Structure formats: C-alpha cells, structure tokens
Amino acid sequence: MDTETADVIGHDVTTITCVCGNTVSQNGLIQCNSQGIPVYIGGDAPVPAGLAKWPEDEDLYTLCPSCGRVYHDTVIEETGTAPVAFRVDVTAGPIAEAIRVHWELNT
DSSP: OOOOEOOOOOGGGGOOBBBTTTTTTOOOOOEEESSOOOOOOOTTTTTTTBOOOOTTOOOOOEEEETOEEEEEEHHHHSSSSSSEEEEOOOSHHHHHHHHHHHHHHHO
16 A cells, blocks of 8 residues: 655645645644644643643654644655654544644634
8 A cells, every 4th residue: 555645845844735635724733742642832831631741852743633644744854755654533532632622722
C-alpha cells in the first residue's frame, strides 16, 4: 500500500494541506505529541486536563482534527514532504476530548 502524503510548501509545517483537504486556515491543524494527543503551549502554566505536556525533546507532530491523520514535523522540516505518520480516532475518547479542550483554550 502506498503511503498517503499531504501537500506542503517547502519545509514549513504550517503550510500542510492534509490528505482530506483541511489546512491551518480551514478547520485548523493542531500540534500534538507522538501519541496524537494535542499538546499545551502555555509555558509554565499547569497543563489543562486532557492535553499533553509540551514534549521536552520538542518532537512534535501535526494532527488534522478533521480526519485524524498525523504528520511528523521533523520529517516535514528535514525532507519537505509530509507522509502520514499514523492515524487516530478524533470522534471519541481522549483525543476527541483533547481537541475540544484545545479549541476552548484558543477561542
């Protein structure tokens, strides 16, 4: 099976067009950890329930909250390509809850 690959301009993770068509400016893309859980970018503030702590090694991924595809930021930055690293369920469970918390904090 061929690996799905998103469109990306240069080596910039903010320019991803997900395989499903979602972009940062449409339904948004969310920084997440290696399990696909959205991370909290609040500095020294306590991490809200449901979100993951910012990874100490800064090994970040980008989650499409529309379809659950996850892209590895390091691969994009190094190669200029955006293969799908893995998929997560964004409709239920802890990742869906984390997405909800993320959007509540960012509105």
